[in-house]
Amino acid sequence: MSQGRAISNPLTFRQRVTRPFCMVDTSSLRHLQDIYISHKDVREWLWVEFHTEVSEIVSDEISGQVSYMGQGGKLIRRRAQQNTRPLSGTIEQYHNAFSRIETEFKIRNIESLGRESGELQNFYAAVDVIRHGLHGHVIYLTDDESAQAFALDWLKPVRIGCVWSSHDFILYLFIRHRSRILADEAKAAMRTVNANASSGSEADKWLRKLSDYENRLNIVDRLISNLY
Amino acid sequence: MLSSVYGTDWNLLFLPEDPFTVVPPMEPSQAKWAGLKKLKGEFDGTFREALTSSRNQLVLNWGPYGAGKTHASVYFKIEQHMPGPIKERVAQIYTLSTRTPKEPGQAAFLLYSDLLEQLQMERIRGRIRTIRSEVGHDGALEILQNLTGSEALGRAIWLLGDEEQEQLQQLLNQYFLSGLSPSQLPKLGIGRSIRSSNDRFRILATIFQCFIGLSQDPKPASYNRVFLWLDEAEDLTLFRSREYTPFARGLRDLFDSLPRFFTMFVNFTLAEPRMEPIEVVLGKALIDRVTKYIYFEEPNCEEGVEYVRELLDQNRTDKDEFSSLGLPDTYPFTEDAVATLLEDLSPRTPRSIHSRCHDLVMRAFAEGLFREKGKGIINTEYVNSVYRNRLDSENA
Numbered sequence: 001m002s003q004g005r006a007i008s009n010p011l012t013f014r015q016r017v018t019r020p021f022c023m024v025d026t027s028s029l030r031h032l033q034d035i036y037i038s039h040k041d042v043r044e045w046l047w048v049e050f051h052t053e054v055s056e057i058v059s060d061e062i063s064g065q066v067s068y069m070g071q072g073g074k075l076i077r078r079r080a081q082q083n084t085r086p087l088s089g090t091i092e093q094y095h096n097a098f099s100r101i102e103t104e105f106k107i108r109n110i111e112s113l114g115r116e117s118g119e120l121q122n123f124y125a126a127v128d129v130i131r132h133g134l135h136g137h138v139i140y141l142t143d144d145e146s147a148q149a150f151a152l153d154w155l156k157p158v159r160i161g162c163v164w165s166s167h168d169f170i171l172y173l174f175i176r177h178r179s180r181i182l183a184d185e186a187k188a189a190m191r192t193v194n195a196n197a198s199s200g201s202e203a204d205k206w207l208r209k210l211s212d213y214e215n216r217l218n219i220v221d222r223l224i225s226n227l228y
Numbered sequence: 229m230l231s232s233v234y235g236t237d238w239n240l241l242f243l244p245e246d247p248f249t250v251v252p253p254m255e256p257s258q259a260k261w262a263g264l265k266k267l268k269g270e271f272d273g274t275f276r277e278a279l280t281s282s283r284n285q286l287v288l289n290w291g292p293y294g295a296g297k298t299h300a301s302v303y304f305k306i307e308q309h310m311p312g313p314i315k316e317r318v319a320q321i322y323t324l325s326t327r328t329p330k331e332p333g334q335a336a337f338l339l340y341s342d343l344l345e346q347l348q349m350e351r352i353r354g355r356i357r358t359i360r361s362e363v364g365h366d367g368a369l370e371i372l373q374n375l376t377g378s379e380a381l382g383r384a385i386w387l388l389g390d391e392e393q394e395q396l397q398q399l400l401n402q403y404f405l406s407g408l409s410p411s412q413l414p415k416l417g418i419g420r421s422i423r424s425s426n427d428r429f430r431i432l433a434t435i436f437q438c439f440i441g442l443s444q445d446p447k448p449a450s451y452n453r454v455f456l457w458l459d460e461a462e463d464l465t466l467f468r469s470r471e472y473t474p475f476a477r478g479l480r481d482l483f484d485s486l487p488r489f490f491t492m493f494v495n496f497t498l499a500e501p502r503m504e505p506i507e508v509v510l511g512k513a514l515i516d517r518v519t520k521y522i523y524f525e526e527p528n529c530e531e532g533v534e535y536v537r538e539l540l541d542q543n544r545t546d547k548d549e550f551s552s553l554g555l556p557d558t559y560p561f562t563e564d565a566v567a568t569l570l571e572d573l574s575p576r577t578p579r580s581i582h583s584r585c586h587d588l589v590m591r592a593f594a595e596g597l598f599r600e601k602g603k604g605i606i607n608t609e610y611v612n613s614v615y616r617n618r619l620d621s622e623n624a
Contacts, residue, residue, distance in 0.1 A: 188469035211505035
């Protein structure tokens with residue numbers, strides 16, 4: 001799938017300084033479905049706020065799962081196809097490079113994710129983007145817990161950015177557009193993300209998560225109220 | 229599990245069957261309340277108020293998994309388990325219990341149809357007929373239309389009280405439980421179908437009100453009380469906001485529509501003893517209406533021993549023979565053995581107590597400790613040997 005391709009489309013200086021780079025995976029795009037903030041599909045905000053791309057495997061996954069992407073699924077497919085980031089080498093090269101490393105950090109084995117996972121290829125592509133100087137910071141957006149753990153481990157030595165969940169993205173939108181987004185609107189969005197991510201089970205676990213993020217949202221709300 | 233030549237005969241322990249089941253009984257008359265006196269006191273106080281005053285109650289029961297919330301909803305389903313005898317009390321009680329629907333997209337419909345089926349259409353017809361005879365046909369129609377806030381829905385409920393016309397009543401069953409096609413509606417003379425979650429909660433509130441009664445007399449004896457148990461409310465976490473909002477609003481409106489002689493128990497499982505997550509899920513509007521919080525606290529070791537003793541005592545068979553043998557109340561355990569068994573148990577909930585007691589008794593059966601009636605006992609040494617062996621094998 002990944003045959004070494006040249007890095008293309010360098011961004012303008014303005015784009016580089018104003019918009020972080022975001023690698024989003026299929027799980028987050030599914031969990032953010034059917035949420036509208038300021039009359040816009042919340043996933044569209046990914047492309048408004050960030051320079052958002054997907055790896056080739058994620059792009060293929062989205063194409064195969066349009067019917068599970070809710071309303072606006074076709075638009076998301078188009079966005080993903082238009083913003084697919086190829087790896088600069090073959091995927092085997094990346095697998096080999098990452099697998100051979102043994103450091104003081106407890107770095108997770110790539111096999112735990114599956115060698116063909118979109119989350120893994122997203123991470124490799126994110127490393128590429130930084131190495132080639134195309135962006136200054138990566139937001140690795142995924143709701144897959146294994147992928148989050150894998151990325152968090154690797155981000156200890158490989159300081160290219162941060163890991164976000166879909167909950168974090170809603171929180172970001174709220175602080176970014178607090179003047180346009182009501183706290184209740186953001187809380188409703190958070191509830192839906194939480195329900196979508198839960199797949200209808202483990203209420204206790206998702207309750208703790210929802211409660212934690214609603215608490216964070218209240219803090220942001222109070223903070224910004226105090227600032228202005 | 230040990231394979232053994234020895235059988236499992238609970239009669240040898242003066243017990244009809246295993247009392248340490250980990251799922252609540254289905255049948256309220258078979259449910260027993262053991263120990264947990266403080267918790268029982270909280271419920272007794274709530275029921276005393278419910279039976280003797282008009283105040284509506286929203287009771288939030290919360291606690292960890294296996295703490296006994298669902299058991300309480302089964303146990304208190306029948307009047308014999310409520311405190312009594314009480315003078316100046318409501319005439320009758322109606323207890324309904326349901327769980328938070330597992331299909332959020334149809335939550336209001338599932339809750340509504342479950343409750344109507346528990347009430348039974350025939351019984352609902354009987355109540356409407358009584359009201360029509362008490363206040364007159366026209367008066368009843370007006371009242372029902374006011375209660376539902378809808379001419380069509382009020383009329384549909386009123387029609388349930390029409391004297392037996394089988395075809396009409398079949399159509400009405402269909403209207404309320406599954407819906408009628410637009411071409412069928414004129415046959416009933418009803419302007420519209422049941423459309424929304426809001427409609428369903430209004431119908432429920434009106435029917436509940438009919439069961440409570442429409443008397444103007446201030447005495448509780450002139451009314452009935454409706455108890456509604458909603459179990460597994462933590463599952464509202466799994467509702468998307470578009471599913472959650474109408475459902476939570478419906479519950480709130482249901483409570484607000486029944487200002488007298490209505491009690492709603494909401495069971496909420498939460499491992500941690502903080503309230504904040506509950507408010508996040510139920511919403512501030514509903515939390516503000518809570519009239520009583522009942523926390524299902526884990527019993528301490530002493531309370532745990534008392535719980536086991538009472539549970540065994542309530543299940544004991546051949547009591548005279550049992551007394552003559554001088555066995556402890558905690559038989560098939562010595563009291564010290566129960567204390568040792570529960571000492572390090574975490575969480576020490578009724579479910580985990582049942583589970584640990586069951587495991588140990590089954591092991592003792594398998595090892596041939598109980599071969600004759602009333603002979604053999606689980607003592608502290610036995611408990612220690614089992615748990616030391618288990619620890620040794622875990623560490624090996």
